[in-house]
Amino acid sequence: MRVLVLGGDGFCGWPTALHFSARGHEVVIVDNLVRRATDGELGVQSLTPIRSLDERLDAWRELTGREIEFRNLNVARDYEALEELLRTERPDAVVHFAEQRAAPYSMKSRHHKRYTVDNNVNATNNLLCAMVEAAPDAHLLHLGTMGVYGYGKARGLRVPEGYVEATLRSGGAEADIEMLYPPDPGSIYHMTKCLDQQLFQFYAKNDGLKITDLHQGIVWGTSTPETDMDERLINRFDYDGDYGTVLNRFLMQAAIGHPLTVHGTGGQTRAFIHIRDTVRCIELAALSPPKRGDRVRIMNQMTECHRVRDLAALVSTRTGVPVEHLDNPRKEAPENDLDVENAGLIGLGLNPTFLSEGLMHEVIAVAQRYADRCDRNRIVCTSRWVQDVAGAAAQQAAE
Numbered sequence: 001m002r003v004l005v006l007g008g009d010g011f012c013g014w015p016t017a018l019h020f021s022a023r024g025h026e027v028v029i030v031d032n033l034v035r036r037a038t039d040g041e042l043g044v045q046s047l048t049p050i051r052s053l054d055e056r057l058d059a060w061r062e063l064t065g066r067e068i069e070f071r072n073l074n075v076a077r078d079y080e081a082l083e084e085l086l087r088t089e090r091p092d093a094v095v096h097f098a099e100q101r102a103a104p105y106s107m108k109s110r111h112h113k114r115y116t117v118d119n120n121v122n123a124t125n126n127l128l129c130a131m132v133e134a135a136p137d138a139h140l141l142h143l144g145t146m147g148v149y150g151y152g153k154a155r156g157l158r159v160p161e162g163y164v165e166a167t168l169r170s171g172g173a174e175a176d177i178e179m180l181y182p183p184d185p186g187s188i189y190h191m192t193k194c195l196d197q198q199l200f201q202f203y204a205k206n207d208g209l210k211i212t213d214l215h216q217g218i219v220w221g222t223s224t225p226e227t228d229m230d231e232r233l234i235n236r237f238d239y240d241g242d243y244g245t246v247l248n249r250f251l252m253q254a255a256i257g258h259p260l261t262v263h264g265t266g267g268q269t270r271a272f273i274h275i276r277d278t279v280r281c282i283e284l285a286a287l288s289p290p291k292r293g294d295r296v297r298i299m300n301q302m303t304e305c306h307r308v309r310d311l312a313a314l315v316s317t318r319t320g321v322p323v324e325h326l327d328n329p330r331k332e333a334p335e336n337d338l339d340v341e342n343a344g345l346i347g348l349g350l351n352p353t354f355l356s357e358g359l360m361h362e363v364i365a366v367a368q369r370y371a372d373r374c375d376r377n378r379i380v381c382t383s384r385w386v387q388d389v390a391g392a393a394a395q396q397a398a399e
């Protein structure tokens with residue numbers, strides 16, 4: 001397969017590009033390196049010392065003899081160049097990771113809200129529009145999020161893979177339909193993924209594009225067999241209050257002896273997947289594309305659900321690092337249950353990796369190795385969903 005990996009310099013994109021290349025697929029990375037620029041904006045670096053993309057690609061060529069090409073292009077802005085790239089590269093599959101993906105970053109200020117919507121929605125629409133013009137037979141695989149569903153608000157219902165049966169009642173009549181599960185985003189970032197979903201529905205219906213939307217849970221872990229081959233291939237490890245995700249943050253905090261930063265009661269239950277399964281899922285989905293004219297294929301890319309306070313307790317028991325309950329900077333349900341369908345990817349052959357002591361220790365060991373790169377002042381999340389925290393808490397209690 002010829003595969004374009006948009007966002008291929010990022011945390012999920014880099015190991016995915018290597019995974020495809022290692023299996024003999026031809027890979028082109030498209031990225032505008034904005035994530036590296038954001039490190040500069042936030043004054044924090046990946047815990048692991050990631051190399052420049054050129055150095056990464058040279059190392060990959062040296063170690064494997066395989067070539068990965070790179071195009072520096074802003075998918076949200078450089079429309080003509082994107083269309084030309086699709087025309088000349090003639091990809092079989094386009095994997096779309098090229099979005100601003102941190103919920104706290106998206107809520108930092110009016111600038112960050114507008115940037116996130118602008119970047120993510122334009123990137124997706126540009127890509128779809130360009131595919132209609134220049135690569136109508138290519139298969140688009142988009143990385144969406146479990147957050148589009150809103151984490152199990154409909155109590156007792158298993159979260160389906162995208163679509164739900166519903167009965168509509170209006171004007172005294174009723175009709176049974178199948179529809180997208182009602183979106184319920186919890187941040188501006190998650191909202192952009194709901195908007196992406198609508199774009200996919202339209203372009204699949206109108207233009208017959210082949211689209212797979214992978215609603216991914218929180219990715220944890222940092223390395224894959226390919227990124228482990230050489231330190232020059234090392235993956236990102238975000239630990240800061242904006243980009244770090246919860247389990248990797250707890251493991252890193254344990255490594256440096258920082259109290260584990262549980263938001264509120266820690267009653268939030270979320271879906272998780274290890275980075276090694278992320279890359280496998282994407283290849284599995286790419287190897288079995290939908291047909292032109294099919295509806296958008298939606299699969300939940302997650303392997304297990306955990307409650308935040310249970311994860312903290314597990315890490316604390318194993319390492320002796322205490323748990324600290326902080327005021328929750330987010331506006332989210334303090335407690336929720338979550339039951340998620342993931343038959344799609346299992347049916348394609350995913351053999352799930354579950355949370356295990358060995359894998360947790362692997363992450364702690366990576367964090368310990370680079371502990372001197374950690375800026376402890378960047379650990380606690382300072383981005384708040386609403387400025388008036390007391391008012392928000394009162395409103396939440398009243399709801």
Ligand code: NAD
Nearest residue numbers: 007009010011012032034035074075076098101143216219
């Ligand atoms: P990341 O920020 O590490 O990587 C995103 C990459 O896209 C970066 O290299 C960035 O430079 C690039 N990019 C962003 N906007 C671009 C643009 N306009 N043009 C070109 N390149 C652009 O994020 P990640 O963790 O690798 O996440 C990748 C995708 O997976 C995101 O869409 C995210 O929503 C989704 N996802 C991630 C997680 C997770 O836990 N990391 C979980 C669920 C879904």
Ligand code: USQ
Nearest residue numbers: 101102103145146147216217218245246261262263268308
């Ligand atoms: N949390 C803590 N302590 C922390 C960090 C987070 O208690 O130090 C809590 C948060 O309040 C939240 C939960 O942990 O309740 C998850 O937070 P997170 O930052 O790990 O995940 P989230 O913001 O949802 O975003 C991440 C990725 C995003 C992806 C999403 C998948 O950054 O790209 O879409 O996970 S999901 O959560 O399934 O929607």
